[in-house]
Amino acid sequence: MGKGFYVSKAVGLVAVVLCAGALATIIALSVVYSQEKTKSNQQVSPTDAGTTSKPPITPPPSNELWDKYRLPKVLKPDHYNVTLWPRLTLNATTGLYIFTGESSVAFTCTEETDLILIHSNKLNYTTLENNHLARLRSATSGVKAPSIKLSWLQTETQYLVLQLDGKLSKDHIYHLDTVFTGELADDLGGFYRSQYEEDGVIK
Numbered sequence: 001m002g003k004g005f006y007v008s009k010a011v012g013l014v015a016v017v018l019c020a021g022a023l024a025t026i027i028a029l030s031v032v033y034s035q036e037k038t039k040s041n042q043q044v045s046p047t048d049a050g051t052t053s054k055p056p057i058t059p060p061p062s063n064e065l066w067d068k069y070r071l072p073k074v075l076k077p078d079h080y081n082v083t084l085w086p087r088l089t090l091n092a093t094t095g096l097y098i099f100t101g102e103s104s105v106a107f108t109c110t111e112e113t114d115l116i117l118i119h120s121n122k123l124n125y126t127t128l129e130n131n132h133l134a135r136l137r138s139a140t141s142g143v144k145a146p147s148i149k150l151s152w153l154q155t156e157t158q159y160l161v162l163q164l165d166g167k168l169s170k171d172h173i174y175h176l177d178t179v180f181t182g183e184l185a186d187d188l189g190g191f192y193r194s195q196y197e198e199d200g201v202i203k
Contacts, residue, residue: 066117066154066161074111078173080104084191086184097184097193105176106139109168114146116162116176120153121190125160126179134162139173 007015065072086099105118116136125133132151138144146166154161160178168174184193195202 065115066159067157069157071117071119072113072115074109074113075107075116075168076110077105077107079106081106086191086193088184088193097186098181099184099191100181101179103176103178103180106173107176108173109170112167112170114164114167116164116168118160118162118176118178119158120160121158123160123180123182125153126181128177128179132162133160133178135177136162136164137175137177139175140169143169143172145174 061067081104082101083103084099084101087097090096091098116134118134127133128135130148132148133153134148134151136145136148146164146168148162149165150161150163152161153159162176182191184191186193186195188194197203
């Protein structure tokens with residue numbers, strides 16, 4: 001009997017199917033590669049003569065005081081009176097641990113201004129009877145505090161912004177009152193809550 005290499009029909013059939021699959025994969029990848037190469041050649045490159053692409057337009061930086069991270073030096077705080085009431089049980093409405101608070105700040109105006117900025121982060125302010133997020137009072141007899149014209153939260157720079165309808169008088173003392181609610185989170189940021197487990201009891 002002669003020497004040779006014999007392949008069964010089943011093995012031969014599997015080999016043919018595998019070769020056909022490999023060939024189909026190579027053809028498919030070649031087509032996809034060709035399409036992607038054509039797409040990238042159609043895009044204008046910076047080295048093409050006569051055509052340029054415009055750089056993205058960056059808006060000019062804002063010159064408003066509430067868009068700057070440093071407080072202006074026209075108001076000097078003299079005294080803070082802050083009351084915080086943490087709730088150590090979940091709030092039924094929000095499903096969160098919360099705290100409520102009130103703040104009264106006495107400050108001296110060192111330079112006339114019609115703008116008050118207060119650092120504020122992640123607080124929900126109660127709208128007061130003047131329909132604004134704060135109340136301004138004069139502590140100097142005979143001097144009337146201007147009314148608040150606009151109030152809003154500037155989240156990027158973390159300010160409560162108060163625009164007044166007149167200027168604060170230099171060297172006079174004013175009081176600013178706010179009422180607020182915040183989340184008593186467990187993220188170790190700001191006013192936070194912490195708990196631990198001892199003998200199977202969460203404290």
